[in-house]
Amino acid sequence: MQNTNPIGLFDSGIGGSTIWREVITLLPKENTIFLADQKNAPYGIKSKQAITDLCFKNIDFLIKRNSKLIVIACNTATTNAIEEIRKNYTIPIIGIEPAIKPATLLTKTHKIGVLATKGTISSDLFASTIKKYPDVEIIEQIGYELVTLIESGQIDSPYMLVLLKKYLLPMVDKGIDTLVLGCTHYPYLKPYIQKVIPQHIQIIDSGLAVAKQTKRILEQLNLLQNSADLPQHYLYTNVDPSILKSFVKEPVNISYKDF
Numbered sequence: 001m002q003n004t005n006p007i008g009l010f011d012s013g014i015g016g017s018t019i020w021r022e023v024i025t026l027l028p029k030e031n032t033i034f035l036a037d038q039k040n041a042p043y044g045i046k047s048k049q050a051i052t053d054l055c056f057k058n059i060d061f062l063i064k065r066n067s068k069l070i071v072i073a074c075n076t077a078t079t080n081a082i083e084e085i086r087k088n089y090t091i092p093i094i095g096i097e098p099a100i101k102p103a104t105l106l107t108k109t110h111k112i113g114v115l116a117t118k119g120t121i122s123s124d125l126f127a128s129t130i131k132k133y134p135d136v137e138i139i140e141q142i143g144y145e146l147v148t149l150i151e152s153g154q155i156d157s158p159y160m161l162v163l164l165k166k167y168l169l170p171m172v173d174k175g176i177d178t179l180v181l182g183c184t185h186y187p188y189l190k191p192y193i194q195k196v197i198p199q200h201i202q203i204i205d206s207g208l209a210v211a212k213q214t215k216r217i218l219e220q221l222n223l224l225q226n227s228a229d230l231p232q233h234y235l236y237t238n239v240d241p242s243i244l245k246s247f248v249k250e251p252v253n254i255s256y257k258d259f
Contacts, residue, residue, distance in 0.1 A: 003226050006031035006234075007214065008067030010058040013041035013151045014247050015185030016073030017235070019096065021250075022207040023071065023214055024233065029225040030218075033065055034073075035259060036237040036244050042147040043076040044117025044183070051119065052081040059089060061259045068223050071214060072096060075116060075182050075206075079123035092217050097125065098182030099206045104133050106202055107178045111137045113171035113201075116182025118142045139174055141167045143183065150185045153243050156192070164189065164196050172197055181205040188247065 007027075009020050013036050020034045035058050037043075043051050055077050062070055069092040072078045072085070078095035085093055098120065103112045120126055121140050130138045149160050171179070179201055181187055187205050194203070218224045225231070236257035237244045245254050 002066070002068070003223055004031065004229075005066045005068035006033045006232070007069050007071065008033050008035075008059075008062030008065070009071040009073045010035035010037060010055075010062065010077075011074040011184055012043035012054075012076065013038045013147065013185065014237075014244050015147070015150070015183060015188070017244070017248050018184050018187040018205070019071060019073035019207050019210050020235070022211040024231070024250075026208075026211040027215055027218075027225070029227070029231055031225065031232045032234070033062060033067060034233075034235045035061060036235065037259075038151055038243070039238040041151050042117060043074060044119035044147060046119065048080045048123075051077055052084050055081045055085055056088070057259070059085065059091075063089075063091060067091070069094065069214065069217060071210060073184055073210070075184060076119035076123075079120050079125040082125070092221065094210060094213050094217065096184065096206050096210050097129065098180050099204050099209065100129055100133065100138065100180060102209070103178045103180050103204055104136050106204070107136060109175050109177045110135060111139065111174060111176045113139050113141065113168070113176040113179045114182050115141050115143050115167060115179065115186060117147065118144070120182050137174075139171050139176060141171060143167060143186065146189065147183065147185050150188060151243065153246060155188060160189075161192060161196070164192055168193065168196050172201070176201060178202045178204065
């Protein structure tokens with residue numbers, strides 16, 4: 001494995017670009033490849049087996065392009081498939097799941113809201129995670145249609161605001177003081193969420209924690225980039241790249257790829 005090899009990341013769509021951004025911010029010398037599997041988005045409504053099969057496809061693509069480590073930049077993929085993935089691959093794999101632990105350290109009311117996909121909330125891993133915190137009331141809400149609207153470029157549509165109010169206000173009424181964004185698409189909704197919920201409610205996601213874990217693993221394996229060359233970033237989508245380009249403002253290579 002070469003230090004100059006890229007970090008590979010994938011998601012069901014553009015959401016994982018929030019994780020990609022945290023990674024390149026913390027590790028500015030690293031080369032990256034990011035897959036936005038928009039053709040198959042959203043993963044959250046698919047079966048566990050279908051999600052696992054898509055993960056294998058994406059990982060195989062990234063391995064063929066010499067990735068030195070792979071980040072599953074998708075909560076649904078991690079919570080449904082991480083166990084099978086680690087059984088089948090030897091490459092270092094970093095997963096992502098809702099930031100419930102940090103939320104439990106922040107909450108004063110002991111009431112936490114979690115907004116996530118159906119695939120994440122219904123997963124065994126999510127169920128086992130929330131059982132670790134019996135002293136905290138975790139109020140779950142499936143974000144039906146949110147990913148689809150983001151993927152179709154309707155992030156600031158009136159219907160998006162209607163859905164956010166429908167999902168968030170009942171959690172506010174129950175007294176949450178911390179809101180966990182349990183899908184990597186949802187950080188793009190933060191400005192709109194802040195218009196719906198009171199200012200005192202803290203909004204957290206897993207992006208920075210994943211970037212820090214990526215750095216830790218690369219350090220442990222002595223795989224941090226040590227070249228003085230400018231980093232290369234390749235972002236691929238299997239649909240029209242215009243939506244991904246509208247979210248990723250960085251001057252990077254974004255192109256269509258049938259994967």
